[in-house]
Amino acid sequence: MPVPAATRRYLRKALRGTLGLAIGAMTAFAEFFYVLFGGLALAIPALREPVFAGAHVLSEVERQRLEKYFGDRNTILYDERRAMVYLIPRCVVGLLSAGIFVMILLGTGSGVIITYQLFNGQSPGGGAPADWYDPITTALFGALLIFLSLQGLLGAATLDRKLARRFFGPSKQEKLRRRVSALATSRAEVVEAVNGERRRIERDLHDGVQQRLVALGMLLGRARRTGDPDHASDLLRQAHEESQRALEDLREVSWRVYPIALDSDGLHPALEALAERSGVPVHLRVDLPERPPAAIETVVYFVASEAVTNTIKHAAASRIDIEAERDEVGVRVRITDDGVGGALASGGGLxxxxRRVAAADGRFIVRSPPGGPTVVTAVLPCG
Structure with missing residues (x-):
């Protein structure tokens, strides 16, 4: 039975984190002796600068380790004195991690020996024959020790990361700079999104409604010029049908610009109307105990609408699932289809x-392996 992709990703992340913690446990010994002897050397003024410089080198090793194995991106701009102060609690956490790894190795060795003795009919520790409850007791204690070992590793990793964020985390100025940069990028994305919408509306009007109106005008002109009443009646009938089609196209364009159902009824009825108008069967699930803000509803609707449109045009799908729910982060909308896959997040529509989701400080994720399925997810923060 194949292992699910989510499980494989979790196992890879756990193994990578364990390796990073083990490396940190080994570097803790060097840091302990450096703090011990370096602290004594600080009493000599001439040695202070080299000691602080060495502390910066060791701290940089730790910062890069956390970034590589845990994905923590901390600032590279920090004072050398701060690096020396960081090494003091850091070596304690590292030695704690080393102690946990040593206990795991000893426990593993003891478990192998006890298991061997039980299979040979001996009680744990050897000697007397095993009682009926020895395997059960050994299994329960073994499971408890494994649980405690895993909790110890998780706790040590959490302490390691929090300690680095405390000393290497971005300063207030750095946070402000990042926020200004994010706002500038968001503003540019909003402008680009608005321009894209304007171009799409113009294209829909030019290729749809305008062509219908031109055809309507030609039919009416031919009806005026003809001298045959029967032919004129037939042309007027065609003109009437063309006017109905032009009206339908105009309704479609106005709906794509902004569905009035969003204002009057909310997100759920608007998504239901989207599902009814789709040429591919759409299965809708909405779990929103409270109505989100209007700006969030608008983004969620247009994400679902554009994803459904792309699926109908390019995916050759037979089913579309739309899920909108509220979680601890905000409002999450997920659109899944069983089409051919291969959709690119850099494509025109996506x-x-x-850009529209980024303008609302949200996250936009597209997973579309060749052969499908395609999953489009948007997560929008909602207070």
Missing amino acids: SGLA
């Missing part, structure tokens, strides 16, 4: 959605 890149426009990514």
